[in-house]
Amino acid sequence: MTPDLMQAGAEALERHKAKPESRPRFVSQEPYFGQGVALYVQDITVSFDGFKALNALNLTIDVGELRCIIGPNGAGKTTMMDCITGKTRPDSGKVFFGSNIDLLRLSEPQIAQAGVGRKFQKPTVYEHLSVFENLELALRADRRVRASLFSRLSGAQLDRIGEVLVTIHLKDEAQRTAGLLSHGQKQWLEIGMLLMQDPKLLLLDEPVAGMTDEETERTAELFLTLEGKHSLVVVEHDMKFVDELTQGRKKVTVLHEGSVLAEGLLSDVQNNEKVVEVYLGR
Amino acid sequence: MALSSPRGTLLGPKGWTGVLAAALVIGVLIPLLNLAVAPDSAFHLSEYYVSLTGKILCYAICALAMDLIWGYTGILSLGHGVFFALGGYGMGMYLMRQIGREGSYKSDLPDFMVFLDWKDLPWHWAWSDSFVLQMLLVIAVPGLLAFVFGFFAFRSRIKGVYFSIITQALTFAAMLLFFRNETGFGGNNGFTDFKRILDMPLNTPGMRVFLCVLSGAVLIAFFLMARMIVNSKYGRVLQAIRDAETRVMFTGYNPVAYKLSIWTLSAVMCAVAGALYVPQVGIINPGEMSPAASIEMAIWAAVGGRATLIGPIVGAFFVNGAKSWFTVAFPEYWLFFLGALFIAVTLFLPHGIVGLLRKKGERS
Secondary structure (H helix, E strand, O other): OHHHHHHHHHHHHHHHHHHHHHOOOOOOOOOOOOOEEEEEEEEEEEEEEEEEEEEEEEEEOOOOOEEEEEOOOOOOOOHHHHHHHHOOOEEEEEEEEEOOOEEOOOHHHHHHOOOEEEEEEOOOOOOOHHHHHHHHHHHOOOOOOOHHHHOOOHHHHHHHHHHHHHHOOOOHHHOEEEHHHOHHHHHHHHHHHHHHHHOOEEEOOOOOOOOOOOHHHHHHHHHHEOOEEEEEEEOOOHHHHHHHHHHHEEEEEEEEEEEEEEEHHHHHHHHHHHHHHHOOOO | OOOOOOOOOOOOOHHHHHHHHHHHHHHHHHHHHHHHHOOOOOOOOOOOHHHHHHHHHHHHHHHHHHHHHHHHHOOOOOOOOHHHHHHHHHHHHHOOOOOOOOOOOOOOOOOHHHOOOOOOOOOOOOOOOOOHHHHHHHHHHHHHHHHHHHHHHHHOOOHHHHHHHHHHHHHHHHHHHHOOOHHHHOOOHHHOOOOOOEEEEEOHHHHHHHHHHHHHHHHHHHHHHHHHHHHHHHHHHHHHHHOOHHHHHHHOOOOOHHHHHHHHHHHHHHHHHHHHHHHHHHOOOOOHOOHHHHHHHHHHHHHHHOOHHHHHHHHHHHHHHHHHHHHHHHHHHHHHHHHHHHHHHHHHHHHHHHHHHHHHHOOO
16 A cells, blocks of 8 residues: 555545534434425325315425415415424425435424424514523524533624624513513514524514514515525515515415415516415405 | 623522521521420420421422422423322332331231231332332332333323323322232331331431431432523523423424423432431321322422422422411311412412512512
8 A cells, every 4th residue: 555545544534533523413414405405395285184284285495595485374384384394294295305304204303403494473482581591592502401401602602692682683682581572572583593593494484473564674684684595485474575575586486275376476476367366255 | 792691600699598598407406406405495396396397398309399390391290299109118118128027927027918918028129128229219210100101291292281180190090009908018008117227216316307407408409409400501491391392392402302301300309208208207108199199299389489499499398387287276177278378379479489579579
């Protein structure tokens, strides 16, 4: 064996040894986005006692895309999110995160660790903990029991919490109990908790419900800054908000009775006969 | 603005003063007043009060355990009595063997076995002659029961009132099992007539004071441990599970591991309390597993103030102090009083006695 080969071999060994250290140990598998697809939903069907909440639904979200999903009540928007995040198992179909992670095989916590963040329709924060502590728990870190028992926040982590506090306009409320926040502030806090997780895909279920006009506008601005870095799926009823987010050039998906009714620009979709029929009734 | 973790220290100066005061009262004042002060002096603490204090200290450990699982994690157990009793039975088995041949039948076997005409010790008494091994069982058996029960219950996502009902059923089933003579735990009479522990006589003033002080030391140690737990990120995850479990799951935590660990710890704390309790009261029988006994533990925690750690300890002292006075003064009315107290606390003092005191402290 020549000396340079031995040298190369030793270097490879070093790299191999170093690798597990550099990778976060709590994620079993990193999603692979090389094909430009962040989320791939194929033919999923969910029925509850014979009622088909989702009927062969197909959806593809590109990496860095911001996609708005609209649809009348009962169209299956929330059920779709349940399937992606592991809360509901579909009867048939496939859900992939990136091109390699089969979400249907993972539990809710595993899906969250893989990098899918979800915001609920009703703001869900830890009411008895402070705003700061709410964010601390969401911080990307080892989620196991022993790690939590002895965890200390590093300077970088404190800075990250501070950054998010500024982003969600809650810096002055950091030590306040989350239960005392206004409805809109709780929505913001929950969005902040999602940001702390640093997810690659964000699912947002009616994120501006109950917000004032000003708060809604700020939320739209925030989402637009996230676009590109993260992939976002926003379910919303507020057409003005959807209009602001899509900026007249992004795709909107309309769900109806558990499948995709139309997909396209908001202006096109709004003029689509089928969509008008569904929304206004015959 | 400099951000820092808001709950960095274990206890404030006030908290440490309180712990020190409690340690002095239990470790110095009680032994002095009982052993060193002459019995006819006004300052003499009678043996009745020493054993009452020791008993309540054990109850306070249970209340503290309830606080971790109910107050902080939001899981209401109505079956913690089974862990307390199992710990008590573990200790009781050892104490029964320590009687030796001094029982009424002058046999090597415990009296109830002679009465049942058994010739040998049953298999589960194999370790009962060794203090160390038997104390291992005191921790391992209730811990294992809690772990297995909790594993299936939490994995199946049994929550809220359903979980409470199942725990109640667990303690009731255990009680029926222990009532049977065949189980080998003395049937409905349980164990009593203890004479010695570690070959030292149990029925001496010194031993009584020692057991009381030991219970107090264990309580303080558990209190500090609980404080460390709730101050850690782990403790905040527990509270997060209480407030919004789905959010915890979708943040990437597996709640089963968290709930199972605190549930098992809480059960083991109760078991240790039971083991300390039995030599002090001198009896253990299946009555400790009755549903009412477990419900009382929940009442101590609620009366004192949930999710405060100190509250349930105060609650255990308040309710049991009242009980020992009431059952002497108005024996028939105790249960009515207990019920009324629970209703009053639920309606008017959602944060218990400690919550009331804190509110007053903030106002003044």
